[in-house]
Amino acid sequence: MCGIVGYTGYRDAFPVVVKGLKRLEYRGYDSAGIALHNQSLHVYKKMGKVADLEEHVVGKNISGKTGIGHTRWATHGEPSDRNAHPHLSASGKLAMIHNGIIENYNQLKQELLQKGYQFKSDTDTEVLLNFIDEIKENNHCSLEEAVRIALKRVTGAYVILLVEQDAPDTILAARKGSPLVIGVGKGEHFLGSDASPMLEYTKEVVYVNDYELAIIRPDELILKNLGNEVLTPYVQKLDIELAAIEKGGYDHFMLKEIFEQPQTIYDCLRGRLDAHKNKITLSGIEQYAKEICNANRIIMVACGTSWHAGLTAEYIFEECCRINVEVEYASEFRYRNPVIHPGDVIIAISQSGETADTLVAIENAKAKGAIILGVVNVVGSSIARISHAGAYTHAGPEIGVASTKAFTAQLAVLSMIALKIAQLKGTMPAERISALLSELEEIPGKVQQILSDTTGIESIAKKYATARDFLYLGRGYNFPVALEGALKLKEISYIHAEGYPAAEMKHGPIALVDDQLPVVFVATRDSYHEKVISNMQEIKARKGKVIAVVSEGDETAINLSESVMTVPVCDEMLAPLLTVVPLQLLAYYIGIARDCDVDKPRNLAKSVTVE
Numbered sequence: 001m002c003g004i005v006g007y008t009g010y011r012d013a014f015p016v017v018v019k020g021l022k023r024l025e026y027r028g029y030d031s032a033g034i035a036l037h038n039q040s041l042h043v044y045k046k047m048g049k050v051a052d053l054e055e056h057v058v059g060k061n062i063s064g065k066t067g068i069g070h071t072r073w074a075t076h077g078e079p080s081d082r083n084a085h086p087h088l089s090a091s092g093k094l095a096m097i098h099n100g101i102i103e104n105y106n107q108l109k110q111e112l113l114q115k116g117y118q119f120k121s122d123t124d125t126e127v128l129l130n131f132i133d134e135i136k137e138n139n140h141c142s143l144e145e146a147v148r149i150a151l152k153r154v155t156g157a158y159v160i161l162l163v164e165q166d167a168p169d170t171i172l173a174a175r176k177g178s179p180l181v182i183g184v185g186k187g188e189h190f191l192g193s194d195a196s197p198m199l200e201y202t203k204e205v206v207y208v209n210d211y212e213l214a215i216i217r218p219d220e221l222i223l224k225n226l227g228n229e230v231l232t233p234y235v236q237k238l239d240i241e242l243a244a245i246e247k248g249g250y251d252h253f254m255l256k257e258i259f260e261q262p263q264t265i266y267d268c269l270r271g272r273l274d275a276h277k278n279k280i281t282l283s284g285i286e287q288y289a290k291e292i293c294n295a296n297r298i299i300m301v302a303c304g305t306s307w308h309a310g311l312t313a314e315y316i317f318e319e320c321c322r323i324n325v326e327v328e329y330a331s332e333f334r335y336r337n338p339v340i341h342p343g344d345v346i347i348a349i350s351q352s353g354e355t356a357d358t359l360v361a362i363e364n365a366k367a368k369g370a371i372i373l374g375v376v377n378v379v380g381s382s383i384a385r386i387s388h389a390g391a392y393t394h395a396g397p398e399i400g401v402a403s404t405k406a407f408t409a410q411l412a413v414l415s416m417i418a419l420k421i422a423q424l425k426g427t428m429p430a431e432r433i434s435a436l437l438s439e440l441e442e443i444p445g446k447v448q449q450i451l452s453d454t455t456g457i458e459s460i461a462k463k464y465a466t467a468r469d470f471l472y473l474g475r476g477y478n479f480p481v482a483l484e485g486a487l488k489l490k491e492i493s494y495i496h497a498e499g500y501p502a503a504e505m506k507h508g509p510i511a512l513v514d515d516q517l518p519v520v521f522v523a524t525r526d527s528y529h530e531k532v533i534s535n536m537q538e539i540k541a542r543k544g545k546v547i548a549v550v551s552e553g554d555e556t557a558i559n560l561s562e563s564v565m566t567v568p569v570c571d572e573m574l575a576p577l578l579t580v581v582p583l584q585l586l587a588y589y590i591g592i593a594r595d596c597d598v599d600k601p602r603n604l605a606k607s608v609t610v611e
């Protein structure tokens with residue numbers, strides 16, 4: 001949440017920072033702003049998207065070789081020009097941007113008010129900035145020292161970037177709980193919430209850790225901890241190409257990412273799955289194979305779409321490995337004082353690897369002796385680093401705010417882990433495992449088949465785009481897919497949608513059914529099929545509009561439906577990898593039909609780094 005960018009070097013900072021902000025706009029787009037150092041500090045900021053900021057600066061002085069920029073997802077204070085970052089300190093000598101939440105800002109604010117400070121915004125950021133400013137002025141110390149003193153008083157999460165009137169080419173950065181990457185160039189440095197703003201300039205990056213502080217100049221990067229000890233920056237080489245973060249001819253990132261799934265699932269399986277040899281290789285997980293096999297339970301911890309992947313994995317793991325699985329919302333788990341025994345295995349699932357609730361949930365569990373395995377997409381992210389071991393999903397950068405390809409990659413990885421453990425524990429017949437491995441290998445081709453003609457789904461989307469509510473129903477492995485389908489629709493089209501276990505709908509939601517309500521069934525041929533068919537009859541009898549995702553050739557389901565989306569025949573355990581795809585497309589095309597900004601849905605941000 002909130003995107004931050006910084007640059008200091010020989011280029012003009014404005015275009016570098018603004019381009020970077022556009023890349024990070026998926027993190028928030030309530031307002032955008034930039035501070036440039038050009039003899040003095042120049043701050044420009046505007047409510048709205050980065051494009052609004054660009055318009056706002058037309059005719060203004062935007063020169064300067066050092067700059068910091070921000071794209072905001074509002075927490076403290078409504079989206080407005082005055083709450084936009086960067087903020088200027090009362091002395092006018094410091095400009096700062098911030099991603100995160102300063103939890104004790106009110107206490108700090110009261111102290112500053114008593115000292116006569118006045119505030120121009122409602123933000124926690126301006127409070128922290130003036131708190132730093134006040135320490136600096138009062139103690140006659142350097143900015144670095146003032147930041148160090150201030151951060152020892154702060155509770156909450158932050159990445160802050162500061163530029164100072166008296167230090168024309170210096171950016172000071174600090175982090176706790178929110179992501180910060182520094183790009184190392186020749187005679188220049190870049191900063192970003194992720195690596196995308198710097199990709200076209202450098203592949204050498206340093207991931208800053210919590211409680212670290214960096215002093216960055218064109219030719220110098222000094223990394224310290226809050227105790228003022230100098231640290232050696234660990235420079236890593238990025239393995240991402242620029243094309244991966246561009247739209248590549250698609251209208252939206254979401255559509256591009258849906259269409260990438262045959263490749264991303266393939267990439268995720270590549271080198272790990274060899275169906276001919278009945279072999280799965282997941283070196284990170286194998287280190288802990290004994291512990292996983294002996295575990296009394298596995299707890300999946302995640303949020304949103306990743307939680308839906310966890311819920312699907314519960315069905316898969318229990319079937320394959322006969323281990324008790326619990327699936328927890330990270331935001332509940334972290335505050336609930338859950339019972340955790342040393343040796344419990346926690347699987348943290350996260351696309352970004354930065355979701356604040358998931359991060360803290362696993363930190364807490366780790367402290368209680370649990371083994372933490374990460375199923376994470378972003379390499380080097382906080383959750384990946386804090387986990388004992390794990391398996392990356394290798395889906396490549398996901399930029400569309402609604403998660404699509406990350407979900408299928410998570411399912412692919414989780415299925416491989418479950419099948420690996422089943423092999424080791426001997427909890428599933430070898431022939432069944434072998435059949436599932438072969439099926440898994442065929443999934444990319446089957447997803448490609450679904451994507452080869454999407455005109456049917458587009459027409460269905462147009463037909464129901466004006467509906468006020470949707471109900472999504474599924475059973476067994478397809479129940480979490482119903483939840484995911486409903487979430488996608490809500491996010492992208494702002495239509496109210498609910499996902500439910502198909503049989504459970506009789507216990508309440510059936511009261512909603514009338515001749516206006518589209519009900520989407522995820523009804524592939526599986527062991528629940530007859531039951532789901534009965535549920536479809538029940539909806540039809542009440543004049544609900546039945547839309548169904550069905551297996552190819554399933555005439556019974558087709559005849560009961562007003563509209564159908566077909567998927568290739570597949571083993572029920574792996575069906576979610578297919579059934580979710582038409583639902584992603586349905587949400588996308590309904591969003592388009594309703595003229596919604598599908599890549600930047602209102603109020604959302606991709607990486608939820610505040611709790």
Ligand code: F6R
Nearest residue numbers: 304305306350351352355402403
């Ligand atoms: C939904 C979506 C969110 C994320 C959730 C967790 O389309 O994108 O629900 O799934 O915020 O994010 P990660 O997976 O990054 O931890």
